[in-house]
Amino acid sequence: MVLAIDVRQITKIYDGKIRALDGVDLEVNAADVFALLGPNGSGKTTLMRILTTQFRPTSGEAYSFGIDIIRNDAWVRKMIGYVPQETSVWTDISGFENLLIYSKIYGVPSSRRKKSISDALQIMGLEEMADGLVKKYSGGMVRRLEIACALLVKPKILFLDEPTIGLDPSARKAVWENLIFFKNEYGTTIFFNTHYMDEADLYSDHIAIIKRGKIVKSGTVNDLKHSLHSEVLLLDLKSHALDETALTDIRALDCVRDVVVSDSELRVFIDDADTALPKIMETLWRKGISIKKITTTRPTLDDVFLNYAGSITAVRKHSPQNAKGAPAWD
Amino acid sequence: MTFFNSLREMFAMIELELRRLRHDRTEIYTRAVQPILWLTVYGTVMSHVRDIPTNGIPYIDYITPGVLLQSTIFVSVFYGLTIVWERETGILKRLLVAPASRYATVIGRAVASGVRAVVQALIIFPVAILLGVKFISNPTYIAAAFLMLFMISGGFAALSIFVASLMKTRERFMGIGQAMIMPLFFASNALYPIKLMPPILQSIAFFNPLTYAVDAVRGLMISGDVANIPADFLAVIVFDILIFAVASISFRKIIE
Numbered sequence A: 001m002v003l004a005i006d007v008r009q010i011t012k013i014y015d016g017k018i019r020a021l022d023g024v025d026l027e028v029n030a031a032d033v034f035a036l037l038g039p040n041g042s043g044k045t046t047l048m049r050i051l052t053t054q055f056r057p058t059s060g061e062a063y064s065f066g067i068d069i070i071r072n073d074a075w076v077r078k079m080i081g082y083v084p085q086e087t088s089v090w091t092d093i094s095g096f097e098n099l100l101i102y103s104k105i106y107g108v109p110s111s112r113r114k115k116s117i118s119d120a121l122q123i124m125g126l127e128e129m130a131d132g133l134v135k136k137y138s139g140g141m142v143r144r145l146e147i148a149c150a151l152l153v154k155p156k157i158l159f160l161d162e163p164t165i166g167l168d169p170s171a172r173k174a175v176w177e178n179l180i181f182f183k184n185e186y187g188t189t190i191f192f193n194t195h196y197m198d199e200a201d202l203y204s205d206h207i208a209i210i211k212r213g214k215i216v217k218s219g220t221v222n223d224l225k226h227s228l229h230s231e232v233l234l235l236d237l238k239s240h241a242l243d244e245t246a247l248t249d250i251r252a253l254d255c256v257r258d259v260v261v262s263d264s265e266l267r268v269f270i271d272d273a274d275t276a277l278p279k280i281m282e283t284l285w286r287k288g289i290s291i292k293k294i295t296t297t298r299p300t301l302d303d304v305f306l307n308y309a310g311s312i313t314a315v316r317k318h319s320p321q322n323a324k325g326a327p328a329w330d
Numbered sequence B: 001m002t003f004f005n006s007l008r009e010m011f012a013m014i015e016l017e018l019r020r021l022r023h024d025r026t027e028i029y030t031r032a033v034q035p036i037l038w039l040t041v042y043g044t045v046m047s048h049v050r051d052i053p054t055n056g057i058p059y060i061d062y063i064t065p066g067v068l069l070q071s072t073i074f075v076s077v078f079y080g081l082t083i084v085w086e087r088e089t090g091i092l093k094r095l096l097v098a099p100a101s102r103y104a105t106v107i108g109r110a111v112a113s114g115v116r117a118v119v120q121a122l123i124i125f126p127v128a129i130l131l132g133v134k135f136i137s138n139p140t141y142i143a144a145a146f147l148m149l150f151m152i153s154g155g156f157a158a159l160s161i162f163v164a165s166l167m168k169t170r171e172r173f174m175g176i177g178q179a180m181i182m183p184l185f186f187a188s189n190a191l192y193p194i195k196l197m198p199p200i201l202q203s204i205a206f207f208n209p210l211t212y213a214v215d216a217v218r219g220l221m222i223s224g225d226v227a228n229i230p231a232d233f234l235a236v237i238v239f240d241i242l243i244f245a246v247a248s249i250s251f252r253k254i255i256e
């Protein structure tokens, strides 16, 4: 079966110094919903802009349904839809007029224009507001209009860069319900970037986790969760001042696979809670750290993400509470 | 194929401008205030200074072409601002992913700005008539004058896209935009004949495309002296071709 996207060793270096992508390999099956999950600055947008032919990678190859994205860019542009992260509609005209202008830019024949526009409006649930000025729309409506503009040509692949960034939960849900409806109707492949783990968890068939321009893990959501082979112990600590030696001691325990700290919460990845828990408690007590609450869970996608892409606290190691006394950790 | 796609994008861009104008006409009116003040205040005051040799044309009539051009060029130069703004939003990224050629995006935007500029001139035109400016009553001449307004505005829009590609922020662009327009205006024959200028200004005026545009519009609309028209159009066409090429090439910088 031909892959919707096949990326081989893509590297992108901006201005001869910023290595935004560092040997990315990626495969996306046709008719899948694929999530590229990663923290800010990890290279998601850069990869999407290369895949949508906006500029060329520094090295590497990429194919879409067997067509060379880098050399046959004009051809590829005819079969993709793209919604960038930033606003991409004109706000001083109506939603309908945006669709009209985009349908002309994309070359939808005039005989089919009316139907394409009303289909797109209907799919994204925008019929009622079509004639209002876009500057009066809510954030969720603007996003749905942007997606509607990309649906005018019934693309084979739809690229969405952080489609629900900045939207409230109900607006996010509306965006995705409309998208899934469209996907089921037309069998379009959807490739989206996100840093929301729940979004990747809920809506994607496959996920790849990207970190500093490298894919660190990919597979189905379940594959990823199983790959941790572990349970997660959630320890809610009484004090914020967790010193580094305690952390090192816990890491050193045989039964512990990994430890991630966020604020006063300790997430310990273990094989078996029954044997590991007593040892961990003992270590903490010896350091004089008391525990408020203990929970055991199966790994969530958050755990997968934390495990492969690193904790968010790792970046915030100069936060004030650390400055007060506890040494920084990484 | 790409050619037709590009042509289509250009027309879509013109349509976009007209639709924007329909929704918000205030900008056109507010932008008309300044040129009308030029005509009424400056024009009237200076017409009492008998020293400016205008070949017997009333001074207010003499500067009308210049004022028309100034207001249209103002529109097109600030058009580059739209492009900078669109870079900050996702519109430019999206246009790049459309089937048209990249150059169509540049040329389309510039041409659309030319259309907008002509609409601007159409607002000032009747006001000038009310102020007593006597235009040549030959419709072909007037149409040719508007064609010139359109061509020079498109060229300046392309110039402004080029400048925008060098600027990273809107604020910086605003500064450059201001700094660009006034000298252009003064170093041309818009307000007084070139032979009154100091030699340095004269040579700047010689390379200033605005000079040729003013000369053509003045010939076609006011004096009826069309001897220089072919040369004026040629100069502006050369300017347009050069600046469209430069803007299209530098457009890559806006993308990345």
Ligand SMILES: Nc1ncnc2c1ncn2[C@@H]1O[C@H](COP(=O)(O)OP(=O)(O)O)[C@@H](O)[C@H]1O
Pocket: A014, A015, A018, A019, A020, A038, A039, A040, A041, A042, A043, A044, A045, A046, A047, B256
């Ligand atoms: N146009 C650009 N010029 C220079 N550096 C850039 C540019 N775009 C992105 N970068 C850098 O490349 C890295 C990856 O950015 P990006 O692809 O936008 O990540 P993400 O979308 O995951 O947040 C970041 O370090 C960013 O600063």
Ligand SMILES: [Mg+2]
Pocket: A044, A045, A046, A085, A161, A162
């Ligand atoms: Mg991004």
